Every structure is written in C-alpha cells, then in structure tokens.
Amino acid sequence: GAVVSQHPSRVICKSGTSVKIECRSLDFQATTMFWYRQFPKQSLMLMATSNEGSKATYEQGVEKDKFLINHASLTLSTLTVTSAHPEDSSFYICSVLQGNTEAFFGQGTRLTVV
Amino acid sequence: GESVGLHLPTLSVQEGDNSIINCAYSNSASDYFIWYKQESGKGPQFIIDIRSNMDKRQGQRVTVLLNKTVKHLSLQIAATQPGDSAVYFCAENIRGTGNQFYFGTGTSLTVIP
Numbered sequence: 074g075a076v077v078s079q080h081p082s083r084v085i086c087k088s089g090t091s092v093k094i095e096c097r098s099l100d101f102q103a104t105t106m107f108w109y110r111q112f113p114k115q116s117l118m119l120m121a122t123s124n125e126g127s128k129a130t131y132e133q134g135v136e137k138d139k140f141l142i143n144h145a146s147l148t149l150s151t152l153t154v155t156s157a158h159p160e161d162s163s164f165y166i167c168s169v170l171q172g173n174t175e176a177f178f179g180q181g182t183r184l185t186v187v
Numbered sequence: 188g189e190s191v192g193l194h195l196p197t198l199s200v201q202e203g204d205n206s207i208i209n210c211a212y213s214n215s216a217s218d219y220f221i222w223y224k225q226e227s228g229k230g231p232q233f234i235i236d237i238r239s240n241m242d243k244r245q246g247q248r249v250t251v252l253l254n255k256t257v258k259h260l261s262l263q264i265a266a267t268q269p270g271d272s273a274v275y276f277c278a279e280n281i282r283g284t285g286n287q288f289y290f291g292t293g294t295s296l297t298v299i300p
Contacts, residue, residue, distance in 0.1 A: 105286055
C-alpha cells in the first residue's frame with residue numbers, strides 16, 4: 074500500500090498562533106487526500122477532502138477559514154490550523170486515496186495548544 | 188454518513204480465541220467498506236475491505252462478513268494474539284458522494300495472554 078508521511082508527529086503551540094501540518098505521499102502521486110481529526114477515545118471525523126490543484130471540500134461544520142488546506146502538488150497536502158485555541162488540541166490524521174478504493178493513513182500529528 | 192463515538196465499546200478475549208467485532212451502518216447507499224486497526228498514538232492501518240456485491244471476504248486470519256439486509260458488517264479475527272490489541276474501526280464509502288470514508292465508533296480490543 075501507499076506510504077504516507079506526516080510532519081510533525083507532535084507539536085505544541087501557543088494559543089492564537091498558527092500551525093502547519095504536512096502530509097506527503099512518498100511512493101505515488103495522490104490527487105486526493107483526506108484530513109481527519111480524532112479526539113481521545115473517539116472515532117475519526119472527516120474534516121475535508123483535499124484535491125490537487127483545486128479547493129478543498131469541507132465537511133459540514135468544519136470552518137474552512139480556520140482549517141486551511143493546500144494541495145499544491147501530487148505528493149503534498151498541508152493543513153494549517155489558524156489562530157489555534159486549546160479546543161483545537163487533537164490528533165490530526167491524513168490519508169491518501171489509492172485508485173478509487175483503499176485509503177492509507179499517515180501516522181498522525183498530535184497538536185496541543187497551550 | 189459520518190459517525191462520532193462518545194466512548195469506545197470494549198472487547199476482551201483470551202489469547203488464541205476468535206474475536207468478532209461488529210459494525211452497523213445506516214446508509215443503504217454505502218457500497219464499500221474497510222476495516223482498520225489503530226494502535227495507540229498511530230494512524231489507522233488497513234486490514235481488509237469488502238464491496239457491497241460481496242457477503243464475505245477472507246484475508247490472513249481475518250474474515251469480513253457483510254449483511255446488507257440489516258446493514259451490518261463484522262470482522263472476525265482467528266486465533267487472536269496479543270499484537271491484535273488495538274482499536275478497530277469500520278469505514279464506509281457512500282456511493283455518489285465521492286471517495287471519502289466515514290468512520291464508525293470503533294471497538295477497543297484487548298487480548299489477555
């Protein structure tokens with residue numbers, strides 16, 4: 074399956090600052106990537122679908138101005154959490170779609186906003 | 188559609204026994220399902236998938252069963268091992284909505300040595 078790398082794996086930031094998380098597809102070109110967030114002991118919640126060369130598609134209830142997604146190349150999508158607040162602290166995970174079927178996940182990024 | 192669990196159901200099994208993890212879905216247009224395993228602090232790992240035109244699919248030590256009538260699928264793990272301890276999620280793709288996946292609540296599996 075696809076190899077997906079996320080960076081950083083952990084980040085702590087001050088309230089009010091912005092944080093960028095990278096998701097890279099290492100072994101194939103991904104036109105579609107997905108971003109999820111996960112709170113402790115809960116399921117993954119789909120935030121948005123990232124499409125290379127076009128605007129991301131956000132799920133209902135996800136603020137697109139808060140969570141900026143850029144998919145400028147076939148191997149890289151970034152999620153920027155703007156003006157972060159403690160309630161944004163979460164585990165953020167990206168996945169890459171291979172073909173139209175299987176989704177392979179990165180190792181996740183633990184964001185803590187203090 | 189998407190599911191958010193308030194807390195994870197748990198399942199404890201003895202090493203060597205078989206495990207059965209269940210998942211219910213509500214959208215009759217869901218036509219592709221994947222089971223994932225997630226260990227603490229890591230991203231989900233693909234286990235096995237099944238399409239709606241199938242009732243059963245087998246992998247190495249794992250079997251997925253799909254019952255479209257009652258909108259239910261299960262993951263069976265044979266001869267469960269301590270390394271199988273993790274949280275297991277089913278994820279669904281809904282026909283006509285794109286390629287995104289929506290995750291179920293998840294089940295925390297603990298294997299007792």
